[in-house]
Amino acid sequence: MHKNIPVVQGTYSFSHHGFREITNIITPEHLPLGSVRDNQLSLHRLNHWLRWRGIPQYRVGLLQLESRLEIHDPLDLLEREYSLSVSDTYWLKNTDDKAEWDEINFFHRSFDQNGFGQAMFSTLNKPAGHYARHTPNNTTCGYHRKAWFRRQNDLYLLKGGSPFYQQEPINEWLASQVADLLGIHAVHYDVEIYENNIVSVCESTTDDNTDLITAGDILNIGTPPQDQFQLPYYISLLQKQGIQDAAGKISDMLVMDYLLMNSDRHNQNHGILVDAATMQWKDIAPVFDTGTGLGCLVSDDEILSQETQNICELFNAKRFSHELLLSYIDFKRYDFTTLNNLPRAYGNKLVQYQQLSGISNKRIENAYRLFYRRINSLKRAALKVSAR
Numbered sequence: 070m071h072k073n074i075p076v077v078q079g080t081y082s083f084s085h086h087g088f089r090e091i092t093n094i095i096t097p098e099h100l101p102l103g104s105v106r107d108n109q110l111s112l113h114r115l116n117h118w119l120r121w122r123g124i125p126q127y128r129v130g131l132l133q134l135e136s137r138l139e140i141h142d143p144l145d146l147l148e149r150e151y152s153l154s155v156s157d158t159y160w161l162k163n164t165d166d167k168a169e170w171d172e173i174n175f176f177h178r179s180f181d182q183n184g185f186g187q188a189m190f191s192t193l194n195k196p197a198g199h200y201a202r203h204t205p206n207n208t209t210c211g212y213h214r215k216a217w218f219r220r221q222n223d224l225y226l227l228k229g230g231s232p233f234y235q236q237e238p239i240n241e242w243l244a245s246q247v248a249d250l251l252g253i254h255a256v257h258y259d260v261e262i263y264e265n266n267i268v269s270v271c272e273s274t275t276d277d278n279t280d281l282i283t284a285g286d287i288l289n290i291g292t293p294p295q296d297q298f299q300l301p302y303y304i305s306l307l308q309k310q311g312i313q314d315a316a317g318k319i320s321d322m323l324v325m326d327y328l329l330m331n332s333d334r335h336n337q338n339h340g341i342l343v344d345a346a347t348m349q350w351k352d353i354a355p356v357f358d359t360g361t362g363l364g365c366l367v368s369d370d371e372i373l374s375q376e377t378q379n380i381c382e383l384f385n386a387k388r389f390s391h392e393l394l395l396s397y398i399d400f401k402r403y404d405f406t407t408l409n410n411l412p413r414a415y416g417n418k419l420v421q422y423q424q425l426s427g428i429s430n431k432r433i434e435n436a437y438r439l440f441y442r443r444i445n446s447l448k449r450a451a452l453k454v455s456a457r
Contacts, residue, residue: 071099072158072170072277072345077110081161086123086144087116098348101159103286114289119161121337122154122208123147129214129232130189137188137197146207150175154208155217155224155273157280158345175205175217176224176277186216190229190264210337213237214266217273224273229266230365235426236419236436237360238269243415243440244325244359250407253321255356260422267422274355280343281354284384285336299384300397310350312341318353320399325359327394328408328443332380333361363436369428372435376442400451405444412441 070076076099079091094100094110103118104110124143128134131143140146151160151168155175162168172178184201187193205217205224214229230237241258248255258269275281287306293299300319307315326334338358342351364372381391416437419426423433 070160070162070170071096074099076100076159077115078164083148086120086147088112088119091115101157101286102282102343103289106289107291118286119152120144120147121210122152122156123210124207125210125212127212129212129229133194134188137195138185138202139196140202146202149207150203150205152208153205155205156208156275157282158277159280170277174277179219180204182216182218186218186227187264189214189216190227190266190268192265226271226273227261227263227268228271228360229268230360234365234428234432235267235422236363236365236428238267239415239418239422240329240363240365241269241271241358241360242418243363243411244329244356246411246414247325247328247408248321248356250411251321251324251403251405253325253356254318254353255321255325255359258360260418262422262425265425267425269360271357274357275342278345279351280345281340282343283337283340285340287341288336288384293385295385298386303384307341307350307353312350312353315353317399317402320397320402322356323394323398324403324447325356326362326381326383327391327398327447328440329359329362330364330375330380330391330439330443331359331362332366332382333358334381334383336384363439369432369435372432372439375439395450398450400454403447403451405448405451408444412437412444415440 075095077091078093078095080089082089091110091112100110101118104115106114124146128143135141135143148161151162151173153160153175181200181204184197185204185206188197188201209215216227218225218227228238238260242260245255245258256271256274258271261268261270284303288299288303290306293302304315304319322339340354342354343349344351364375367375379388379390381389381394416433419433419436
């Protein structure tokens, strides 16, 4: 289903979490983009798209979550609530089920948010209860601990950091500050404490009229080149669908990735927003998930050496230098002098949460210095471009 529109019908296997066969394509124009290749539905891609909605086996704290929710496999949650997500408006139901979108979607319906949240984050080892399994959290992909909460009738995602340093939530805050100062459209992140964990907090970028479509799903539409960098091809796809200033908005994302040395810009960590009723491509999604950077996964002594490491990934390019991103940045869009005071603010933010994170003064100093260097590197690159 796509809201109240039947899309495909078929035989579904709950044990394999996917369709065995498709017996009827009812509304082909509403097929999930991730299931289509060369304008044809692919059963394999449909099932891959569906399973990607679920909690992965590599989620931090997965064994704890499984124990507290009393499940054996995180994909066992996938169909628990119609495979509903709050990243899009697709869902599954049995053919004879009379459920309607307006009554079951989590954009408006209440759910037990603390039950799942505590099962994911809390150090207290106790069962979460039956209702904790009936939430939109069943379809939260990704490595880090996370949980959806409703605040003043809006949905907010709380996301933790890696267990050793908990630096990612503060990096997400930093990315928001960069975006605000440079005029970049990005998800706004704050930092909070939840169940004795440092978490980033952001409002949902979607609603019950808007779907988030990942870059990976967009690339499935055609045949992207395998022997060339796929970034220009991706931008051309966006432009053909009427996305305004596509190259400039991709430049915005690359600036943030360069500054924070993001090592996690895979094809599910950026994309577009689509009108759920018309399937019209509305805009590039605001930049999100820029927290995995500035040495957040390495030891204190390794942070400064990150600048010489090939840790960048984008589309089909893996493990290359962030310096190569400079060729795709439109430097005329930015005034990097607005960032002058941000390294100190970043260092102060790390200090603010140091008692909980337990990170060393040396780590804070090195992260501060690395970010300071990144700003200066961008300034030098901008001067070279303006001098040409």
